[in-house]
Amino acid sequence: DTEVTQTPKHLVMGMTNKKSLKCEQHMGHRAMYWYKQKAKKPPELMFVYSYEKLSINESVPSRFSPECPNSSLLNLHLHALQPEDSALYLCASSQDLRTEAFFGQGTRLTVV
Amino acid sequence: QQQVKQSPQSLIVQKGGISIINCAYENTAFDYFPWYQQFPGKGPALLIAIRPDVSEKKEGRFTISFNKSAKQFSLHIMDSQPGDSATYFCAAKTSYDKVIFGPGTSLSVIP
Numbered sequence: 001d002t003e004v005t006q007t008p009k010h011l012v013m014g015m016t017n018k019k020s021l022k023c024e025q026h027m028g029h030r031a032m033y034w035y036k037q038k039a040k041k042p043p044e045l046m047f048v049y050s051y052e053k054l055s056i057n058e059s060v061p062s063r064f065s066p067e068c069p070n071s072s073l074l075n076l077h078l079h080a081l082q083p084e085d086s087a088l089y090l091c092a093s094s095q096d097l098r099t100e101a102f103f104g105q106g107t108r109l110t111v112v
Numbered sequence: 113q114q115q116v117k118q119s120p121q122s123l124i125v126q127k128g129g130i131s132i133i134n135c136a137y138e139n140t141a142f143d144y145f146p147w148y149q150q151f152p153g154k155g156p157a158l159l160i161a162i163r164p165d166v167s168e169k170k171e172g173r174f175t176i177s178f179n180k181s182a183k184q185f186s187l188h189i190m191d192s193q194p195g196d197s198a199t200y201f202c203a204a205k206t207s208y209d210k211v212i213f214g215p216g217t218s219l220s221v222i223p
Binding site: 004006040041042043045048056058090092097098100101102103104105106108 | 144146148153154155156157158161199201207208209210211213214215216218
């Protein structure tokens with residue numbers, strides 16, 4: 001299994017909603033990442049987990065809250081989002097922090 | 113110092129032609145240079161990668177050329193096909209640090 005699986009594929013949420021994005025990998029990777037990508041822009045790093053511990057937080061607003069329940073799962077909890085938070089949210093994983101990252105297909109998030 | 117520059121922003125190539133995308137960096141601590149291919153609505157997929165101790169790496173129709181002294185690297189796509197139409201991101205990283213992406217090149221291969 002060489003996939004990073006993200007659910008849901010699409011999500012529409014209101015500004016007062018609470019929702020979660022989920023990411024799963026079964027490649028034995030010990031580093032997992034959340035990226036945000038706007039149209040026609042490169043992915044922007046949000047969070048990095050290494051061995052289930054938060055390693056990097058790129059000064060992301062607190063309305064985004066990551067969680068790594070175990071080495072295969074990564075969640076991104078969302079609450080009180082703004083319309084400008086609408087984007088493609090990408091999860092990625094790598095064997096460790098030194099090696100190349102493999103991306104999931106992303107969750108297309110629309111905040112209304 | 114952390115920036116990766118990429119050109120051109122967009123590229124149109126005839127089927128069968130060669131597509132060339134160029135990137136440049138400043139940080140000499142970068143030691144890994146991956147290229148990602150992204151189709152609309154999909155996540156980026158690792159295409160090919162190189163380390164600075166190698167001047168060229170070829171995988172099928174895709175070749176990375178690396179010039180360490182000039183701090184430049186490029187992707188060549190030989191015999192370009194319409195299915196290669198996508199956005200290409202060059203990137204750079206140091207060990208244990210985050211990937212720095214270039215701004216991307218939108219490639220269109222026309223029949």
